[in-house]
Amino acid sequence: MKFTLAKILLILTISIFIIDAVFALPHPKRIKKKLKHSKSSCKGKNSSHHHNCKVKKVDIVTSIAPYIPTDIPGIPNKSTFIPNGTNVPGIPNKPNGTNVPGIPAKPKIPKKPNYGHGSSSSGDTSTHSGSGTFYNPGLGACGQTDSDSDTIVAMGAPYFDQYTPNGNPNHNTLCGKQIKIHYNGKSAIGTIEDRCPECAGGDVDMSPAVFNQLADPSQGRIPITWELM
Numbered sequence: 104m105k106f107t108l109a110k111i112l113l114i115l116t117i118s119i120f121i122i123d124a125v126f127a128l129p130h131p132k133r134i135k136k137k138l139k140h141s142k143s144s145c146k147g148k149n150s151s152h153h154h155n156c157k158v159k160k161v162d163i164v165t166s167i168a169p170y171i172p173t174d175i176p177g178i179p180n181k182s183t184f185i186p187n188g189t190n191v192p193g194i195p196n197k198p199n200g201t202n203v204p205g206i207p208a209k210p211k212i213p214k215k216p217n218y219g220h221g222s223s224s225s226g227d228t229s230t231h232s233g234s235g236t237f238y239n240p241g242l243g244a245c246g247q248t249d250s251d252s253d254t255i256v257a258m259g260a261p262y263f264d265q266y267t268p269n270g271n272p273n274h275n276t277l278c279g280k281q282i283k284i285h286y287n288g289k290s291a292i293g294t295i296e297d298r299c300p301e302c303a304g305g306d307v308d309m310s311p312a313v314f315n316q317l318a319d320p321s322q323g324r325i326p327i328t329w330e331l332m
Contacts, residue, residue: 227331233259233305235286235327237314243297251311255280256282261304272298281332282307284317286325289326292332293318305329 238257240249249255257263258277265276277295284291284307291313299308307329309322318325 107246111130151288155315170308193285230328230330231262231305232326232328233303235284235314235317235325236302236311236323237309237311237320238299240297240310244272245275245296246273247296249296249310253296253310254291254293254312255296256293256313257299257302257308258295259302259304259306259308260298260300263298264293282329283332284327284329285310286317286327 239251240255240257241255242248243255243257244263263272263275263277266277272278275298280295281292282295283291291309293307293309293313297308299306302308307327309317314320317327
């Protein structure tokens with residue numbers, strides 16, 4: 104038997120119609136459920152033959168949520184796993200290092216402020232002469248506390264005071280500058296940290312650490328020359 108294209112299409116149409124009709128039939132369990140919940144107002148064994156017999160049918164509707172696929176090619180998922188150490192734009196990384204309770208951080212040791220700015224700020228490039236002595240340093244006119252082992256010097260008041268603004272020695276522009284002192288072919292460098300009230304303009308009162316580089320402490324006073332560095 105030869106099938107024409109029209110017959111084939113007709114057979115396919117009928118088959119689809121039959122399949123749709125089969126799937127449209129209620130599930131057997133649902134039929135039992137409906138019959139179980141049916142209510143009858145008729146009484147007696149033969150009440151089903153009475154014309155006035157009414158059967159109330161209660162339909163139970165069950166809703167089924169549609170299936171929605173979650174993995175769709177080309178559409179990324181809502182959540183994405185990001186391994187540790189990955190740089191993600193807009194999300195700052197945590198800084199390196201861990202704070203361990205009970206172990207204090209290494210404290211920062213403040214440095215002594217350098218009030219001076221070199222010999223060019225004072226404009227003094229000349230060589231001075233005077234007497235060199237030594238003393239035991241403490242809290243100096245520049246506001247710093249020093250000891251015998253610090254290589255510091257105190258300048259004569261007439262020279263020191265001309266660089267003190269508004270009468271505050273802590274802001275003296277000589278503070279923190281260094282001078283180079285010469286005696287008998289030897290040289291020593293000291294940092295200006297103090298003022299010597301009883302010294303003349305060219306005198307320098309030195310800490311033992313500076314004076315001992317030039318002469319024996321037993322000499323007490325020595326003739327010196329010096330210049331700002």
